[in-house]
Amino acid sequence: MSAIYRLFRxxxxxxxxxxxxxxxxxxSVKSPESSCEHTCQRDCELLNEALRRxxxxxxxxDSLSNQCDxxxxxxxxxxxxxxxxxxxxxxxxTVNRMYSSFDPAGC
Numbered sequence: 001m002s003a004i005y006r007l008f009r010x011x012x013x014x015x016x017x018x019x020x021x022x023x024x025x026x027x028s029v030k031s032p033e034s035s036c037e038h039t040c041q042r043d044c045e046l047l048n049e050a051l052r053r054x055x056x057x058x059x060x061x062d063s064l065s066n067q068c069d070x071x072x073x074x075x076x077x078x079x080x081x082x083x084x085x086x087x088x089x090x091x092x093x094t095v096n097r098m099y100s101s102f103d104p105a106g107c
Contacts, residue, residue, distance in 0.1 A: 048095060058084035062078075
């Protein structure tokens with residue numbers, strides 16, 4: 001096991017993960033004000049939830065990176081944050097493409 005991995009693992013083990021649940025709850029995915037009539041409404045809601053989570057994880061990795069004083073681990077965490085930001089951008093682009101193809105009268 002590499003030293004970077006051990007340090008990263010120790011850093012992650014020290015974090016409070018209750019703010020990052022693994023599976024979305026119905027309350028976090030189902031928006032009560034949603035009045036969309038499209039059959040893909042659930043897909044949009046899930047993509048928006050995935051977007052929020054990717055953004056939160058990217059912020060989490062950024063905050064870990066800012067707290068870290070070991071250069072290799074800091075660089076590793078910065079790379080993870082950049083990957084999550086790219087994933088969030090891809091999700092955002094997909095959601096925007098979906099919304100642009102909708103008939104606005106149905107939402």
